[in-house]
Amino acid sequence: MTEFNINRRNFTMGAAGLAAASILPIRAFANDVTITISSPWGSDRPFQKVVDAYNAKGTGVKVVNRFDGNYEQMATKAMASIASGHPVEMMITGWKFGYFAKRTLGARDFFDIDEASAEEIITQFKPSVRSLVNIDNALIGLPWAMSTPVTWINMDLWREAGLDENIPLDIDHAWLLEQANTIEKALGGKGHPTYRSALDLSNNEWTSQAYVQNAGGFILDGETVVCDSPAAIRGMKAFAEPVKSGAWKNLDYGGQAKAMFAGNIAICATSSSRASTAAASDIEFKDVMFPSLDGKRNMNSGGNFLAVYAREQELAQASMDFLKFCASPEGQLIWSEVGYLNTSVHDIPLQPLQTAAVAQLEAGLTSETIWPGKRGLEGQSVWREKVARVLEGVDTPEQAMAQAQSELSQLISAG
Numbered sequence: 493m494t495e496f497n498i499n500r501r502n503f504t505m506g507a508a509g510l511a512a513a514s515i516l517p518i519r520a521f522a523n524d525v526t527i528t529i530s531s532p533w534g535s536d537r538p539f540q541k542v543v544d545a546y547n548a549k550g551t552g553v554k555v556v557n558r559f560d561g562n563y564e565q566m567a568t569k570a571m572a573s574i575a576s577g578h579p580v581e582m583m584i585t586g587w588k589f590g591y592f593a594k595r596t597l598g599a600r601d602f603f604d605i606d607e608a609s610a611e612e613i614i615t616q617f618k619p620s621v622r623s624l625v626n627i628d629n630a631l632i633g634l635p636w637a638m639s640t641p642v643t644w645i646n647m648d649l650w651r652e653a654g655l656d657e658n659i660p661l662d663i664d665h666a667w668l669l670e671q672a673n674t675i676e677k678a679l680g681g682k683g684h685p686t687y688r689s690a691l692d693l694s695n696n697e698w699t700s701q702a703y704v705q706n707a708g709g710f711i712l713d714g715e716t717v718v719c720d721s722p723a724a725i726r727g728m729k730a731f732a733e734p735v736k737s738g739a740w741k742n743l744d745y746g747g748q749a750k751a752m753f754a755g756n757i758a759i760c761a762t763s764s765s766r767a768s769t770a771a772a773s774d775i776e777f778k779d780v781m782f783p784s785l786d787g788k789r790n791m792n793s794g795g796n797f798l799a800v801y802a803r804e805q806e807l808a809q810a811s812m813d814f815l816k817f818c819a820s821p822e823g824q825l826i827w828s829e830v831g832y833l834n835t836s837v838h839d840i841p842l843q844p845l846q847t848a849a850v851a852q853l854e855a856g857l858t859s860e861t862i863w864p865g866k867r868g869l870e871g872q873s874v875w876r877e878k879v880a881r882v883l884e885g886v887d888t889p890e891q892a893m894a895q896a897q898s899e900l901s902q903l904i905s906a907g
Contacts, residue, residue, distance in 0.1 A: 525810040526554045527802075530566045530583040534559040538830040539584075545826055546817045553810040563589060563796070567869070570597050570801065581802040582811050585633065587624060587795055588697075590862040592869055594627040599799040600808060601630035602815075609812040616819040621835045624859050625797050633797030634815050637832045639765035640793045640857055641699050642848040643668070643783065647776040649687060649758040653678040661848060665706075665730055665783040668759065672739035675758045680738070688756035689741040691734050696745045697872045698794050698860045699761055699782075700879045703731040705792060705858065706785040711875065715864040715904060719875075720897035728889035730785055732882050742883050763794065764849035768831030771844040779848040793857040795832065865904040874899050 533539045535557065543557045560566045563586035573579050574597060585593045593599040602610035610631055614622055617635050625633035645659065653675040660667075668691070675690035693699050701711055704719070707727030711719045718724065734740035743751055745762075752760045755775050761782060770777040782791060798815060802808040817823045821838045833853050834840040842850065863871040878896040881887040887895070 524552055524554065525806060526556060527581045527807065527810050527814060528556045528558050529798075530560040530570060530580045531557050532560070532562055532566065532584060532796075533557070538827060541829070542818060542823055542826050545822065546814055549817075551813060553813055555814050564869070567592065567597070574598065574801075579801045579803060581807050582798060582800055582814075584636065584796050585799045587793070587797065587859050588862055588872065589869065590625075590627045590632070590797075590859075591864040592866075593799055594630060594632050595864075596866060597801060599627075599632040599801060601632060602800070602812065603631055605800060605805075605808045606812045609816055613812070613815055613819045616838070617836050620853075620856060624793075627862075633799045634818055635795075635835045636798045636818070636827075637765070637795040637830070638793050638835050638853075638857075639763045639795050639832055640791055640849050640852045641702050641761055641782045642764045642852065643780045644752065644760045644762065644766065644770060645778045645780065646752075646755060646758050646760075647778055648755065649675065649679065650778075652684075653758070659778060659780055661780050661851060663780050663783050664787065665733075665785050668783045669734055669737070669739065672734055672759055673737055676737075676739045679758070686755035687758070688751060689743075689758070690739040691759045691761075692740055692743060692748050692751070692757045693731060693734065693761045694745055694748050695742060695876060695879050695883060696762075697875050697879075698792055700728065700731055700875070701792050701861055702782055703727040703785065705790040706783075706788055708788065708790075711861050711900075712863075717897050717900045717904065719900065720893045725889045725893050727785065728879070728882055728893060731879075732889065735883050735885075742880075764846065764852075765795075765830070765832050767843055767845040767849070768829070771831075777845060779845045781848045781851055789852075789855070791852045791855070791857050792860050793833075793853075794860045863904070865906060867903045867906050870903050871900050874903065 531539060540557050543555045546555055560569050566583055567589060570580055570583055613634055614631060621635045625631060625635050655671060655674060672691035679687045704711060704724045704727035707723045709721045709723030709727055735742060748762060751757050753773055798818060800808055800811045802811055824836045824838050824840055828834060828840045828843060831843055833849055863869050875896060878892040882889050882892045
């Protein structure tokens with residue numbers, strides 16, 4: 493993906509200039525303006541605290557956080573609102589919806605709304621994440637929530653299996669599989685009160701993507717499907733290996749989360765965003781990096797960005813005013829409670845159980861798969877289905893990846 497060039501409109505802002513901008517008074521609007529944000533989070537989540545803190549400033553802009561379900565449900569509602577001529581002003585949009593947001597939903601280029609505000613906002617985020625919100629050479633979002641797949645170890649089950657507690661931060665696939673097989677032999681079939689599976693790598697699209705990338709392959713190269721490459725097939729073979737050995741008893745993503753915090757899984761490779769929940773759990777978890785493959789790791793990320801869909805200029809400007817607060821040290825500090833990675837340049841205290849995720853962020857993260865084309869979002873269902881067929885032993889990795897190559901290519905070319 494093309495790196496966003498912050499100087500494309502001859503802008504330069506040093507640290508001193510940014511500091512000065514951060515203490516300027518927030519713009520007061522002549523008339524009260526209400527901005528509604530389509531959100532995956534309810535009023536009990538930390539995002540509401542960000543909204544409340546901004547509203548307390550009395551800028552003339554009132555922000556309403558409206559829970560609209562998951563990313564797919566939000567996109568469906570956004571389509572309906574656009575069709576009716578009343579698009580939502582803002583939406584918390586998943587990374588994987590990047591092309592869809594720009595090309596189909598019409599996410600606005602921040603620079604077209606307010607050039608100075610766009611420059612102020614994006615320079616408060618790390619250069620490594622700016623490209624993730626650059627779609628078709630347009631800055632369409634503030635990089636808000638970012639997570640990456642890491643490995644969570646249930647230390648109670650780990651100790652009960654008699655394994656060494658001196659666990660390295662940087663682990664590899666061979667080591668992980670060895671530990672998982674040892675746990676299965678020690679705890680499996682013995683009526684352990686909580687134990688269900690030694691390992692769960694989860695069949696959501698981004699953990700399998702991580703294995704493909706760590707093997708040197710990709711699902712997409714730009715907008716071209718390349719998932720049937722020898723490297724991608726090698727990654728899928730490694731991904732399915734613990735199922736064949738009996739160390740991984742597969743669960744769907746929702747079931748995996750419940751099992752992890754019920755103490756049913758000894759090793760769980762999944763989102764780093766579970767850090768705050770893991771830290772508050774009665775179970776002792778240790779976070780280590782996602783397993784490398786053959787000494788290589790090319791990790792992906794997931795999460796979402798804050799995008800503006802308002803067509804009226806005053807509503808779009810008001811949305812940008814809220815985004816400036818979100819990008820500020822105050823907004824970022826409030827948001828950090830949720831456990832996502834700090835993508836900003838601000839010095840935000842590290843939350844518990846974020847060591848592995850931060851190590852992967854510092855090494856560099858790609859985006860989760862951003863599906864192009866009007867029907868591209870169907871791609872994630874196709875991908876999950878093909879990976880599931882490998883895990884269930886229905887298809888070989890070669891067969892499944894060839895089928896995925898064909899079906900994904902047709903979906904993308906249709907749009």
